[in-house]
Amino acid sequence: MMTLEPPRKxxxxxxxxxxxxxxxxxxxxxxxxxxxxxxxxTAQAAVGLDGEVDVLLxxxxxxxxxxxxxxxxxxxxxxxxxPAVEELAGQYAGDLAISLDTAKKQAIEHGHTLRDEVRVxxxxxxxxxxxxxxxxxRGEMAAREVVLRTKLRLPDGxxxxxxxxxxxxxxxxxxxxRKVAS
Numbered sequence: 001m002m003t004l005e006p007p008r009k010x011x012x013x014x015x016x017x018x019x020x021x022x023x024x025x026x027x028x029x030x031x032x033x034x035x036x037x038x039x040x041x042t043a044q045a046a047v048g049l050d051g052e053v054d055v056l057l058x059x060x061x062x063x064x065x066x067x068x069x070x071x072x073x074x075x076x077x078x079x080x081x082x083p084a085v086e087e088l089a090g091q092y093a094g095d096l097a098i099s100l101d102t103a104k105k106q107a108i109e110h111g112h113t114l115r116d117e118v119r120v121x122x123x124x125x126x127x128x129x130x131x132x133x134x135x136x137x138r139g140e141m142a143a144r145e146v147v148l149r150t151k152l153r154l155p156d157g158x159x160x161x162x163x164x165x166x167x168x169x170x171x172x173x174x175x176x177x178r179k180v181a182s
Contacts, residue, residue, distance in 0.1 A: 047126045051093035060101040078102040079121040081128035096125035112155045
């Protein structure tokens with residue numbers, strides 16, 4: 001199930017009328033419930049994750065509250081994953097929460113649509129629900145994300161973006177060493 005709790009700023013145009021329908025709010029955001037649901041099913045199959053996944057698309061405020069409550073981190077984040085308890089494995093995979101505020105900022109920063117950014121975040125969250133963790137593994141999640149992003153025709157993912165500044169710094173250091181040596 002996909003639940004949309006649109007951030008006030010992003011859905012203001014759709015809410016100006018009291019008759020603003022759910023579809024109008026989705027349209028105002030440039031998103032489609034059915035399109036994201038189809039992508040979620042496709043990505044879930046590609047990840048090999050069985051069971052239902054519920055997705056909440058919300059604001060930075062909501063993600064900050066969830067992050068503080070469940071992870072002890074008092075800040076907004078782009079995506080949170082809440083795996084289901086083992087007793088429900090196969091029937092229910094877990095929940096994902098995505099900040100549309102942060103997704104919109106990241107989409108602008110990386111030159112793609114909000115739709116594509118939400119898809120990147122869905123894939124990242126699904127990998128976490130499948131048990132992967134880029135903070136503790138040895139690059140397995142990053143490698144898997146690259147393969148799946150290519151398969152699903154998505155732009156750079158979260159892990160690749162986080163690694164990019166380090167690679168740029170290293171390239172600058174190498175270039176500076178060469179310049180000094182010559």
